Amino acid sequence: MKYHQIDRNLFIKNRKKFTAAMKPKSVAVFNSNDIYPVSADSTLPFAQHRDIFYLTGADQEESILLLCPDAPYEHLREILFLRETNEHIAVWEGEKLTKERATDVSGIKNIVWLKDFEKVLFEVMTYCDTMYINTNEHYRSAVETQTREDRFVKWWKEKYPAHQVAKSNPILQHIRSVKEQEEIDLIQQACNITEKGFRRILGFTKPGVWEYEIEAELIHEFIRNRSKGFAYGPIIASGNNANVLHYVENNQECKAGDLILFDVAAEYANYSSDLSRTIPVSGRFSQRQKDVYNAVLNVKNEATKLLTPGTLWKEYHVEVGRIMTSELLGLGLLDKADVQNEDPAWPAYKKYFMHGTSHHMGLDTHDYGLLYQPMEPNMVFTVEPGIYIPAEGFGIRLEDNVVVQPSGEPFNLMGNIPIEANEIEELMNA
Known part of the structure; x- marks a missing residue:
């Protein structure tokens, strides 16, 4: 091994x-x-x-x-x-x-x-x-x-x-859903390896690069750091490919002005990490792209605060839906009539954010955990909101892995991985 x-x-x-x-x-x-x-x-x-x-x-x-x-x-x-x-x-x-x-x-x-x-x-x-x-x-x-x-x-x-x-x-x-410290340390190691891969591709990505070339850069960095490779099938989705939630072809050219949505992470010792980031191919976000990006980031930050002991998974997702609805209204993607007339079984925000926000993770990327039981300290969750806009040719998802704490906000195992739009632009243009 x-x-x-x-x-x-x-x-x-x-x-x-x-x-x-x-x-x-x-x-x-x-x-x-x-x-x-x-x-x-x-x-x-x-x-x-x-x-x-x-x-x-x-x-x-x-x-x-x-x-x-x-x-x-x-x-x-x-x-x-x-x-x-x-x-x-x-x-x-x-x-x-x-x-x-x-x-x-x-x-x-x-x-x-x-x-x-x-x-x-x-x-x-x-x-x-x-x-x-x-x-x-x-x-x-x-x-x-x-x-x-x-x-x-x-x-x-x-x-x-x-x-x-x-x-x-x-x-x-x-x-298995409540991790021992040794397990958290192993997941942290997987996250650290993922960070190395992500930083590598920030300096590699530019117009004309192909999605599979980025995949090759990542697998190289993962394996050289003692990982077997990807924790799950890598998603490297440029342009409108980002609006296919499980896009795994990774065979398109990355074009100037487009965004690339990454959902790709390393494993270590059979433990998974699970990262999503979205970066501009040309190294700079347009104003519209940045506005949507910051909306997703705000949802992620607010959703993270909700992952506390006693929280029920189902109720958590309802509250995240409210936060996302507010952001979509601010972006002009929804209006008040959309919300007032929504189907409770499929709220208006689902048009642009159709998947869940969090799942257990550990030995499996979608790890064991009884969703009807309240959250406990040392459970590890993803936080991964997204906004997908096929009509505008891009989708954005941001995802970190966090550990529920006995009190206060969860500990972010990916806290060192760049996520602020300005930081990503600075690193891509360094």
Whole structure:
């Protein structure tokens, strides 16, 4: 892995939080992701399932975690199963986790080769009444591919039909949404790498540059700073491309007078950052562009102040909608009649700002978090308002990542990344 080793105490704490929420006499199992085929002997790069990584730090395929806190023998209470490695595998595929190295990474003492999994599981199941299955219940999930976890759950239910079934996801949705300080530090590192990339392209961008050339500059800067690369598919949208919310073609020339909307960020150690900025191709905003830009920035700043303990996600978005409505009235994009006659299910501001303002972030860019539960300290959110005006040929989105504090305004993990229009102009013309 490119990243520095994470302190195993993080994973020890995470497992303790999970097992404390388990029912008596129960077992939970977590599987790594598959390596997905492309064609012939080609595969996609391996990406570890975030749940097993969160609980172990094991960033390797064909890994299984078993947790059984009430097992009568200590060595059965937490077990990490790994594919057995040898010199031949090391020559062809590179270094894999040894038992000693796996303990060092995860803090788990009992490391067992994968070939013995079914035998060990059988013994553990004789001590348990309930089995926790790890289903994907994220509110944005739309998975059509059967995963390694899916196949395991199917096999497990057929093998042990007399056991009760519980779900791991509700536990994970809560404990993963409230970050430990070590996690915040990792997200901060991802944000710092993102800052390096953004500052790099401020000096690179000019009329005639192509969107994919900017993408290349960013990935270069990210990887040279120990990131695997982009935390999600990069959006580098010049001109009217910015009005396509998930524009990922990145294949157009950046023209004088246009704006470029960036929604692009680095990962670090599997933790995401999530940045949006909008810059002028020619290094200067027009007055109209700057007016809209400052309106979006004002919404972002005011919305950030609302992310405090006890806030409900749904009510927060209603209030942000009021702030955005006021800005759109000031810009002349809406008038009072638009607001008075609006459909409450789709307020007038949605014509120019049609997506949400904030989402949880962490190991996943759209991270775990139960939206009906009040916000808590150490939750990490994006703040990303935008105004999109196809008729004027540009769209603007600004986004930072913030940590909810016990009191006062959230801490901005991207506070060092340029965002004021005047600062961006100065840096682009330095």
